[in-house]
Amino acid sequence: MNPTFNRRPVSYQEARSSIQSFVRPVRETEELPIEKALSRVLSEDIVSPVNVPEANNSAMDGYAMKFSDLAADGSGTLRLAGESFAGHPFTGRIEPGECIRIMTGAEVPDCCDTVIQQELASVEGSLVSFAAGVGRGGNVRLRGEELRRGCPAIPAGTRLTPAWIGLTATLGLRTVRVYSRPRVAILSTGDELTDPGQPLGKGRIYDANSFSIAALAQRAGAEIAMRKIVRDDPKELLQALEEALEADVILTSGGVSVGAADFTRFVAAQKGEIFNWEVPMRPGRPMAVGVVAGKLLFCLPGNPVAAAVTFLEFARGAIRKTGGELGDVDPPCLTATAEGRFKKRPGRYEMQRGIFRIDEKGRAVVKSTGMQSSAMLTSMCRGNCIVWLDKDRGAVEPGEQVLVQPFFGLLDS
Numbered sequence: 001m002n003p004t005f006n007r008r009p010v011s012y013q014e015a016r017s018s019i020q021s022f023v024r025p026v027r028e029t030e031e032l033p034i035e036k037a038l039s040r041v042l043s044e045d046i047v048s049p050v051n052v053p054e055a056n057n058s059a060m061d062g063y064a065m066k067f068s069d070l071a072a073d074g075s076g077t078l079r080l081a082g083e084s085f086a087g088h089p090f091t092g093r094i095e096p097g098e099c100i101r102i103m104t105g106a107e108v109p110d111c112c113d114t115v116i117q118q119e120l121a122s123v124e125g126s127l128v129s130f131a132a133g134v135g136r137g138g139n140v141r142l143r144g145e146e147l148r149r150g151c152p153a154i155p156a157g158t159r160l161t162p163a164w165i166g167l168t169a170t171l172g173l174r175t176v177r178v179y180s181r182p183r184v185a186i187l188s189t190g191d192e193l194t195d196p197g198q199p200l201g202k203g204r205i206y207d208a209n210s211f212s213i214a215a216l217a218q219r220a221g222a223e224i225a226m227r228k229i230v231r232d233d234p235k236e237l238l239q240a241l242e243e244a245l246e247a248d249v250i251l252t253s254g255g256v257s258v259g260a261a262d263f264t265r266f267v268a269a270q271k272g273e274i275f276n277w278e279v280p281m282r283p284g285r286p287m288a289v290g291v292v293a294g295k296l297l298f299c300l301p302g303n304p305v306a307a308a309v310t311f312l313e314f315a316r317g318a319i320r321k322t323g324g325e326l327g328d329v330d331p332p333c334l335t336a337t338a339e340g341r342f343k344k345r346p347g348r349y350e351m352q353r354g355i356f357r358i359d360e361k362g363r364a365v366v367k368s369t370g371m372q373s374s375a376m377l378t379s380m381c382r383g384n385c386i387v388w389l390d391k392d393r394g395a396v397e398p399g400e401q402v403l404v405q406p407f408f409g410l411l412d413s
């Protein structure tokens, strides 16, 4: 068992773009009330059924008038003729030389074109005097200035953030049509693995990957269709893989290295195609990727940090795209100044775990979380970013610039 694969070194970028070309987005959709649609992906374009705002309205508490009733600098004195509150518009008419009291969000009547905030006004009886400062059209939010009825408002493929959810409500929509969540199967391989909560036998460890990878997949928008510990037995692995084919994406962990009990890629190759790539990276070099029955299969390495990092760098984006999301699914990276030294040798990409912050001078700075063993999940728990070091780079000295992938984008849905 375990023949040697001749693996071809491929760049990080090539592996990522090839993976994207095998993504098959889900087709099923469902209608959800907007309060249940957070982080879901819109499956159809939304055209605005309303103007936003529907009427001209005031951006300030103050007074509304026709600007031509004031001097060119906006100063003057006008007579108070009424009031407009949010929800209670002014329905009368104003005569030349008149103004109305108006509140933020209240409709600006058609006979007015300008609002002056009350801080620039002084009131004496029914007369209001305005200091100069506001120009024609000042402080008026115009009908349809944000969105016009019948115009595109939210494109299909948008992941609904809290702001988009707010916008769907602004448009008066009660429900939205979204893609069904991509279904992910998680197989953790290894004779040593024990489900947490069970007594630990000799030579055994608790299965961390099933849970961390399931949590990561959920953060990427997936639903967990199956989660299973599989023994280091090719028959059992083959059977589990067949069961896993009901999911849209399959994630295994463990058994991809060169050990005598590392069967995953060979068993997977019996059912589908395993690409013979090797991304020279640390952690994660043993990772394998393939396609089985049209489904993307990620064989993640067993070491818990290697499994999590390879998930974030390769599987996360594929799962998000499988979920119908369009556009760039990667959170923005930033450059930061190394606060300490980062050990590194040229020839492989390294995804070290770091802690970045904005220092007293307003600069982004980053330091290591300490020991970088891929067996130590604490090296990741204590960090807030990946320090992404390019292949040809050597050790990083304090003061040098490095690329940082913050977890707040990677680990949020």
Ligand SMILES: Nc1nc2c(c(=O)[nH]1)N[C@H]1C(S)=C(S)[C@@H](COP(=O)(O)OP(=O)(O)OC[C@H]3O[C@@H](n4cnc5c(N)ncnc54)[C@H](O)[C@@H]3O)O[C@H]1N2
Residues within 6 Å of the ligand: 188, 189, 190, 192, 193, 205, 206, 207, 208, 209, 210, 253, 254, 255, 256, 257, 258, 259, 262, 283, 284, 285, 286, 300, 301, 302, 303, 304, 306, 374, 375
């Ligand atoms: N001779 C070589 N040995 C190893 C190499 C190599 O190139 N040559 N690569 C190392 C690297 S890098 C990694 S990463 C691991 C990957 O190995 P596998 O994917 O085959 O994983 P396993 O051997 O099954 O396990 C590795 C390690 O992780 C623990 N593990 C596995 N699954 C889980 C789980 N679900 N939860 C928690 N911990 C898990 C397992 O007990 C091992 O300690 O191979 C290196 N070896």
Ligand code: MOO
Residues within 6 Å of the ligand: 281, 282, 283, 284, 285, 286, 301, 303, 305, 306, 374, 375
């Ligand atoms: O993928 Mo490994 O984590 O570098 O030990």
